[in-house]
Amino acid sequence: MSSIEFSKQQKVKLLNDGYASLAPEEIIDRVLVQAKRPIISTKFGPYAEFFIQMVTRKIPSIPVLWVDTGFLTQAFIDNATRLIEKYHLNIHIQRPKNEVINKYLKDGIPICEARFSTYQQEVKVAPFHAGLTALKPDYWFTGIQKHQTSYRSNLNIFSNYQDDIIRVAPLFNFKNIHIEEHTEFTQKHIKTFLDTTKKSYHSECGIHFS
Known part of the structure; x- marks a missing residue:
């Protein structure tokens, strides 16, 4: 008897329907059973450790994709x-081209919307996509949450990304108050994590647009 073939959209819907009530750890466990080339990504923000340890204690050698834009504040570094x-992370670092970094070091980070979008693409999105091309993941774990931006509120625990990647957000329905219990940073220190690829805290850096 032949197995039923599902489209990627159908598979994502089935995953969201079946995993909606599960805890983050259960989501991670079940995805890792079926994933062949899973990765996680992080920008090493103030809440990153909670997410990183949650995944790496299941699979310590999982590739961790990080984009060092060249414009990170010292807190991120x-x-x-x-x-x-x-955590002895299996880290994979992607950086913008030197000429890109030098251009923005000379001219500064742009303010106008069109030029800022180009800046995001060149220092964050392009290196991130280069990392995906190199790692070829089938499942990508990310720490994004539903309440963080208006764009993310329209996603789900599972969502399609590009042609052959399923994005997994185990913490999607978590609130920051829960994660704050697992970070060593004070509110004053958290403010030093300034993401220069975002116009504001509740805006996007660009990598999650599929």
Whole structure:
């Protein structure tokens, strides 16, 4: 008897319907059973450790994709160094081309919308896509949450990304108050994590647009 073939859209719908009531750890466990080339991504923000340890304790060698844009504040760099060493992460770092970094070091980060979008594409999105091309994941774990931006509120635990990647957000329905219980950073320190690829805290850096 032949197995039933589902389209990617059908598969994502089935996953969302079946996993909606599961805890983040259960979602991770079930995805890892079927994933062949899973990865996680992080920018090493103040809540990153909670998400990273949740996944890596299941599969310590999972590739971790990080885009070092060249414009990260020291808080991101320090946290990345700490977590890479603490969890012995299988880190895969992508960076913009040198000429791109030099251009924005010389001219500054643009303010107008059109030029800022180009800046996002060149320093964050293009390196991120290069990382995906190199790693060829079938499942991509991300720490995004539903309440963070208006765009993310229209996603789900599982969503399609590009042609052959399923994005998995185990913490999608979590609230920050829960994660704050698992971070060592004070509110004052958290404010030093300034993402220069975002216009504001509740805007997108560009990588989640599929």
